[in-house]
Amino acid sequence: MSAMTVMRMREPPALELDALTLAALVDGHCDDPFAVLGPHSIGAGRVRIRCYLPQAEAVDVLAREDGRLLSTLQPLQVPGLYAGHIGAGQAYRLRIRWPGDSLQETEDPYAFGPLLSDFDLYLIGEGSHRELGRCLGAQALTVDGVPGVRFAVWAPNARRVSVVGDFNSWDGRRHSMRVRRPSGVWEIFVPHLQPGSVYKYEILGPQGLLPLKADPVALQSQVAPMTASIVAEPQPFAWTDDGWLQSRRERAAVSAPLSIYEVHAGSWRRRWDAGHSSLSWDELGDQLIAYVAELGFTHIELLPVMSHPFGGSWGYQPLGLFAPQASFGTPDAFRRFVDRAHQAGIGVILDWVPAHFPTDEHGLARFDGTALYEHEDPREGFHQDWNTLIYNLGRREVHGFMLASALHWIEHYHIDGLRVDAVASMLYRDYSRQPGEWIPNRYGGRENLENVDFLRHLNTVVGDRCPGVLMIAEESTAWPGVTRPAHDGGLGFTYKWNMGWMHDTLHYMRSDPVHRRYHHNQITFGLVYAFSEHFVLPLSHDEVVHGKGSLIGKMPGDDWQRYANLRAYYAFMWSHPGKKLLFMGGELAQQREWDHDTQLDWAALRDPRHAGMQRLIGDLNRLYRETPALHKKDGDGAGFHWLIGDDAGNSVFAYVRYGSDAQPPLIAICNFTPVPRNGYRVGVPRSGRWREVLNTDSQHYDGSGSGNLGMLNAAPQPSHGQPFSVQLMLPPLAVVWLRHEP
Template identity: 50%
Template sequence: MNSVVSANKPVRDYSEQLNALQSGCYADPFSFLGLHPISANEYELRVYLPGADSVSIELKKGPVKLKRYLTSDLFLLSLTTPLSHDNKLIIEYSKQKQIKHDVYRFGCHLDEQALYLFNEGTLEHAYQHLGAHFITHEGVEGVRFSVWAPNAKSISIIGDFNCWNRCEHFMRFHPASGIWELFIPQLQPNQCYKYSIVDGYGHVQDKADPFAFKMQQAPGTASVLQPLKKHKALTDTQRLERAKRNHVSAPVSIYEVHLGSWKRRPTENNRYLTYRELADDLIPYVKDMGFTHLQLMPISEYPFDGSWGYQPVGLFSPSSRFGSFEDFIYFTERCHDEGLGLLIDWVPGHFPSDPHGLHKFDGTHLYEHADTRQGFHPDWNTYIYNYDRPEVKSFLLANAIYWLEEFKIDGLRVDAVASMLYLDYSRKNGEWIANKYGGRENLGAIDCLQQVNTRCYGTDSSIMMIAEESTAWPGVTNTVDNNGLGFGFKWNMGWMNDSLNYMSRDPLYRQHHHHEMTFSMAYAYSENYILPLSHDEVVHGKGSLLSKMPGDDWQQFANLKAYYAFMYAHPGKKLLFMGSELASRHEWDHNKGLEWHLLEHESHSAIQKTVKQLNKLYTTTPALYECDHTPAGFQWIDCNNAAQSLFSFARFGKESKELLVVISHLTPQVYHQYTVGVPKSGVYEVVLNTDDEELYGSGVKVVGTTQQLVQTQSTPSHGFEQSIVISIPPLATLYLRWITG
């Protein structure tokens, strides 16, 4: 039984500790607060509760009131025996009474081995150890808070559970790891919190939790308590399907989406669709269109809508713009149930300067380089991670693993890789610092990317890691053991730039730029490529894809259809940004939904039909995807016909029967009785003609038969022993499939 020592004992001098508590800066709160031995037979309970009228503690013989220290908010009680966790505090405020555990009676719950790996830069599951976690500690349910801030002088947890008072929940510091932690019982999901950090100069700043699983939507800046709920496990069938659809020899057709502007609810204040609404609307649409993968522009929480998610503050928080954490899980599970690959954009290259974010997190340049020549991005006014710091590597590695493992995401498309690789990226002479060898390569970033890719593929080899890398950096998709970066795929920015430049020219002048459509084959097998027509090509004054096409209205649509078909036949996986299938006339606006009303017009509807038909042909024609990564899958028939702006080539699958002849003609002329050499004799079937009347074309018939079949003849042409004679429609791409010998 607990015995209370006489309250008439002389008062000790706690003025120094009280000053620290009142100032909100206490570096070692556990050394003073809580229960402490005073002598062999005496203990003193010290509780600091700002605003409390009185404090009592429940003992077996009943509540015993603590004595207020002078006129302060420090309350004291002397005991002859220790307390158990069953003894709770009874706190009287002016308008309420609370019964709470004393947070300074709980021991540390951190895993020392995990902290060692975190400091080493290799902790894959750092998000399970840092941040706010609902746990049962010493028989009591509550939340364990932990945050890395080695240079802070003091840290308090503030939130709506303590009226945002930084003088109540001081954290305990672990100097060896730089981690601060505190266990607070009786907290509930959806309560808001931050870390109130006092730096070495005495300045105070309130920061969001870098590892928070949920954050307030802007303009709110607080983290939100969110249990880490497990995603439904993939079935064996789903795992096999995923491994198949993400393989380098699989058909990969990606629909890139900005969730905030795919559709809006105009009649409801133009609000966003929720994750659940998107699951019921977007996923069936993508499936019906024949895409194999859905790629989401960044959904990690971001303050500024105009950044489209590329300036995230909450890397571990699915954006609350579209609903709850559980709603996002529902969305991902629906993708898996429908057999739709789900990719998300991942942004490890920089972070914004929002005051509640990572910048000068503990008063020092903790996550970013201190030198602006390495730590500040001049193009985006953002900060660059210090990839040389092991804890930053653990942070980014854990974030990549988090999305893949906790939500079973198919893969990550890594944004702006080039900006990470080069120390002089977008900098003039004198504005950057060379590496230790005198070069321009960012060695820390290279190592970080290699480690992320190695660990992610090591965790699950069926995923996709995709690089948006805009330079000729060698070996982006080579394995790390083979001196590569370890990505599975790379965006082919060269193809995109060259082909769009060509297509934007008047057909009269295209003959002088023929190489812009053929040059990509000179390096097509240097990496595992994805051909992207992404959001970047329809913003910032660039106009829509349709508006880039020359000619009158009909010619613009004809050009776009022919271009899409050329893209789908070119070696490399495919990516189209949302709205590309609608042939929007205006460039993308993130504040509005897509122009779905355009489908009421035959011309726009024809583009959608073309994309749907292309996806069906692509995913069912092995010649178009099986050998993307090897020269065995492609052969030019005629790459030199610049005068007629005509390109012809053959695509091959792994089996000899898989053969497709592709012809793209990019002038408004019509050519009859045109001879094209082909690799095999036999019968070819026209399976696509973008000039078909059903696709808003002029209706020029490629062959005279109603079955759209053409027999080869023994007339050599283009270096082949066999040839076919067909009509070539204007501004059109043709697919002819070999069907019999």
């Protein structure tokens, strides 16, 4: 009689399982697999080992140190369930025979103790863990000398969570995870799993088995339409941008120039292959960065690059808040792009979406079978406009999850700023809702107090940990103090998009010049509140989609007037207080509305009108950066003074911009009619020469070429409240900039 037969005769009660436990294990309902599987001391210097490996034909236990056979495990009540004994204190691994005589040697996942520290779990529960991207999710690391991957996921209401993938034939019974109460975090270490492995979570919720879920904290994801998560490469990236990071705080000052080129990475330029596919991050690094540097922009702002399931959302419905969109390359490819931008002197801003997320079943929606990341009540938890779910930022863990996402992009991808999307929808509980469709706050008001607390906390933490990083709010309401520090009762953003300026001035420019005298205040009104916040003037993607047409398409008149109008509008914008943002294609005067499935109309540059517009944008950026008067006092009313704000009959405006006393002021004169005006007198604050540094009617920009021969001398003739004045020729539908020369 063999030794194995003797063991089975003597000790079956110690090896086999009771019917309830066995059924839970086989049916995938076991909520504590570590209590059943793996090594367990049974006294007398012995350890019992159980393994549940469906489809396995035999299992041996080998000494980890030298590979000698310690035990051959016995098959028990059901196929795939094995058990046996070894001596206590022996490190071991399993040799598993699979169908077809395939052998696998690996450590037992159930032989490893708790993985996350109690302090990690405490911080997660408190919502104050700032490194969730290095704590939760899939982390390739070494545990007890064994390489592998540690998985951890927050699912407090789940009855069972398993990690599944090709490595276990997507069988949720193979790697059921340990739950760490009361945090609700589930964890397991899978030995010898490699970076690049594909995985999801199989979750048994309170009401039953859920669709397989992608990892909320995945660092890498599959290319859509595939939806699984990927174990990311753990090797640190070799950054070369120390000099940039050291100067970032100075570059981010309100007194510094900020000119942003907004880009949708998938449609800026496309390959000339059969599918006209999007460029990769490395290709964008070769082409986009050089282009932006040549045009003189200080920053690139990317529409959300966080992993999103539907390209038609342009990234504004993301599900992977820690993973870049896979269609453009790996996470390290994106890091290379950012690093190269910094080497070229270009900052990188990302649009980031903490307001809502899509309802895709593989994502965050009812993640553990309950409303975990979202609100349960649709009056709080569902966006009717976008058919998305709203984050429950009043829940500590969700608050911490989103804050950790923001820090992840800043600290691990060296991002220079986040443009926070849809802030207005976060501030008001009744946003886009009718009476009875929303729930008041605890005081009966419409303000979303939990979201306000989140935004203040977000901006405070980013400011403390990452000085010099820009936090920009897309906020379209009259909420006070958006850019006031949080400790002074504000929201703490660096900048706010000036949506009112954009709507008013675009409405003015769309008007026929003969009617502009009746809309004069749409140009002047923005200065009433221009210094109440720190503003970015946005001509964003939102103005060239959904049937709104292109910017050039909004301009009235014949072809010549349309291009002249747009050139004048750009020069007005670049001389107006506030930082600048232009969506890609605007610099080309692209005729058609933006289409995310095709590239920009680069062929249009063969037309002198389009090439001239592009040259104008380059010159505007160059002058803006080298002229302190245009940016030094952007947030200070002392940096702006109206010279002519009341000439509605001629639709003429003139104003002066100031830097410091030692720096030359700049005057912008705008003629928004197609009538040239000779001998037009404008008051100036200083005597001497005033150089015409910009004229949008220049032939260089495909204008008519009328102007002032480059230089004007101020006469001691008071005008417009100034001690001196110049008499100049105002070209039609044009803006002229005059800079004082001592």
